[in-house]
Amino acid sequence: MEPLGTARTDAYLRRLGAARPARPTAASLRELHLRHLRTVPFENLSIHLGEDLVLTRDAVFDKIVTARRGGICYELNAGFAELLGALGHRVELLQARVYGKDGALGVPYDHLALRVDGRWLADVGFGDHTAHPLDLDEPGEQKDPGGVFLVRPARADGEGAGGDLDVLHDGVPVYRLETRPRVLADFRTGAWWHRTSPESGFTKGPVCSRLTEDGGRITLRDHTLIATSADGDRTEEELATDEEVRAAYRTEFAIVLDRLPVPLHPRP
Template sequence: MEPLDPARTDAYLRRLGVARPARPTAGSLRELHLGHLRAVPFENLSIHLGEDLVLTRDAVFDKIVTAGRGGICYELNAGFAELLGALGHRVELLQARVYGKDGALGVPYDHLALRVDGRWLADVGFGDHTAYPLDLDEPGEQRDPAGVFLVRPAPDADADGDLEVLHDGVPVYRLETRPRALADFLTGAWWHCTSPESGFTKGPVCSRLTADGGRITLRDHTLITTAADGDRTEEELATEDEVRAAYRTWFGIVLDRLPVPLHPRP
């Protein structure tokens, strides 16, 4: 597949508020990663607006850049992969299974993450996760504004097997090292968009990193502000107009109707 053309690459960079790097480096990758997390929200609104989730390069670009929206992991990391490829990075799509609160792994192709230049684990589609890429060559702990991370071989993996990503000592997801194609994730995306067992179908959520290292999240009608030090406040929005205004003010998303939970929580 041909990389993004220069005009679309520049449009994507404007969306992130990041200047075009002179060349692909670890430093420029860090800047792009942080810029994506600040500018492009993690959001599952399409599921609750009756919109199709289309995993093609054009559809992802149009949603993130042209429409000024966000998306879930398959969209956000697929879009970021295209941008990085256009800027000269070597990017591979990796599949992961996310650990639930009960310690059980999710479905196959539960999550899409990126291996960049054979070394860096980039992930702009996991919500509250790393601000910067993780170094896959680092066997020890890695400190990030979001906490302490560790990438280690999965307990039952062979020499070329799966990796586990831990956040503050807790396993987050199990990552395969074999590169995949975007089409491989269609079944996982379909499950997350339709299954009553998927957390994504239980209600709308929209969240992004803020410039001061905190996070702003709108979950249904609740606006959640989390400071960089972890201090958290919640505000219940009383009217539909207030909810639409919050989407517009905090995420740049203009809605003519509110998303309705596909499979509401009991």
């Protein structure tokens, strides 16, 4: 697959407010990763607006760059992969299964993450996660503004553990990463499941979230606006009217909606 053309690459960089790096380096990857998290929100609004999740390079580019929207992991990391590839990085798509609160692994192709230049685990599509790429060559704990992370071989007694890696956040496993490279079309079944299944957390209600400049996070979940500081302090504001919700989308995420998303499978 040919990389993004120059005009589209420049448009993506403008979307992030980033200059074109002179060459692909770990430092430039780190900066772009952080800018993506601050600028392009993690959001599942398409699911609740009746829009399809189309996993093609053109659809992802049009949504993130042209429409100035966000997306879920398949879209965000696929778009970021295209950008990084156009800038000279070697990028591989990896599939992961997310650990639930009960410690059980989710469905195959539950999540899409990126291996960059054979060393870095980049992930701009997991919501409240790392601010910077993780070093896959580092066997010990890695401190990040988002917490303390560890990448370790999956335990031998785990399901499908051979050669897989577990990613832990503050000591808790968050997802199991398969190291075999995949192509974007492989993730269509996972995206369909997350878009339609009552068991998917994404169908319970709309959510839109991004990292803030000061290291905190702003999240709009249904009609609740949640602000979390870098120190972990949290405030919640219930928005009383639809217009207040639309205004929050515009102000906090630069997303303009002519109608509000309606939960596909509302929480009981």
